[in-house]
Amino acid sequence: MPVSRSRGLFDAGDPVTLDEVFPAAPAGFVTSLCRVWLGPGTTVLIDAAFDESQVSDPLFERFGVGRPDGFHRWVPRRRAEYLAGRIAAGAALASLGEALHDVPPDADRVPVWPGGIHGSISHSRRHAACVLSRGYPVIGVDIEDIVQGDSLSAILETAMTAPERGLITAEGRPDPRLATLVFSAKEAVYKALFPHVRTFFGFEALRLEQAPLAGTLRLRLQTTLSPEFAAGTIFEPDWRATSERVLTWLALAPDIGAGNAPA
Numbered sequence: 001m002p003v004s005r006s007r008g009l010f011d012a013g014d015p016v017t018l019d020e021v022f023p024a025a026p027a028g029f030v031t032s033l034c035r036v037w038l039g040p041g042t043t044v045l046i047d048a049a050f051d052e053s054q055v056s057d058p059l060f061e062r063f064g065v066g067r068p069d070g071f072h073r074w075v076p077r078r079r080a081e082y083l084a085g086r087i088a089a090g091a092a093l094a095s096l097g098e099a100l101h102d103v104p105p106d107a108d109r110v111p112v113w114p115g116g117i118h119g120s121i122s123h124s125r126r127h128a129a130c131v132l133s134r135g136y137p138v139i140g141v142d143i144e145d146i147v148q149g150d151s152l153s154a155i156l157e158t159a160m161t162a163p164e165r166g167l168i169t170a171e172g173r174p175d176p177r178l179a180t181l182v183f184s185a186k187e188a189v190y191k192a193l194f195p196h197v198r199t200f201f202g203f204e205a206l207r208l209e210q211a212p213l214a215g216t217l218r219l220r221l222q223t224t225l226s227p228e229f230a231a232g233t234i235f236e237p238d239w240r241a242t243s244e245r246v247l248t249w250l251a252l253a254p255d256i257g258a259g260n261a262p263a
């Protein structure tokens with residue numbers, strides 16, 4: 001099927017054909033697949049656009065995606081986002097030279113990857129993303145459509161403190177894109193850390209240290225979660241943003257207490 005670039009998120013992306021990964025897969029549900037290497041040969045990001053209206057149960061078989069517990073209760077949107085996330089995961093696994101493999105959720109909803117592989121999945125209404133790595137076990141990704149209106153008020157209230165809101169305010173008003181970016185970055189770090197610490201922590205556990213458009217998005221851990229992740233640890237998730245959406249990710253080696261995506 002024809003594929004396109006990832007709607008401006010990356011200047012350089014590597015279009016992937018669905019047929020490369022899923023021979024004879026039907027067109028229609030996934031409308032584009034884009035691959036970006038974050039670490040040559042070792043760490044990959046797949047960004048997939050999908051059309052929720054095209055989801056159907058037989059597609060799960062066609063893409064080799066298992067149906068997790070509770071599937072029969074899911075509304076079409078949830079089925080579509082789950083399937084799109086697993087298709088992105090399949091494309092990421094194939095990119096790393098792995099065989100196609102179902103990626104079921106564990107009891108905490110964390111995806112269960114084949115041995116030696118670490119990864120993370122996110123989805124929004126029309127996109128799904130997967131980051132996958134051999135060398136970076138602390139790995140998380142998040143995508144969000146730019147938040148507006150009541151949803152913007154909600155994330156400003158629940159995900160940020162007053163000083164953090166000050167860092168994303170321009171001309172007296174919180175910038176929706178920066179607010180979405182900070183929210184997304186906290187979610188990406190949560191998803192990277194949770195599989196290692198296996199404990200819930202709230203947005204207040206990560207504090208924004210400086211205005212994100214200064215180039216670096218820096219979050220400081222406010223509480224000790226484990227010996228590896230002590231209070232004071234700094235995380236610098238990488239990010240891309242367009243006028244419509246943001247994508248953030250974090251990929252760390254085990255011995256790195258702070259840092260960014262692999263070079």
Ligand SMILES: CC(C)(COP(=O)(O)OP(=O)(O)OC[C@H]1O[C@@H](n2cnc3c(N)ncnc32)[C@H](O)[C@@H]1OP(=O)(O)O)[C@@H](O)C(=O)NCCC(=O)NCCS
Nearest residue numbers: 082085109110111121122123186187190191194201202203
């Ligand atoms: C896990 C969570 C961050 C997911 O975020 P979301 O915006 O709902 O959804 P996303 O599409 O970005 O990500 C969902 C995917 O993350 C993965 N995921 C779910 N729970 C996870 C966890 N505890 N750890 C790692 N990954 C997880 C799954 O792959 C899931 O998709 P799937 O169910 O289709 O497999 C969120 O639902 C949550 O549990 N939040 C509570 C904790 C929190 O927000 N703390 C503050 C952050 S600092």
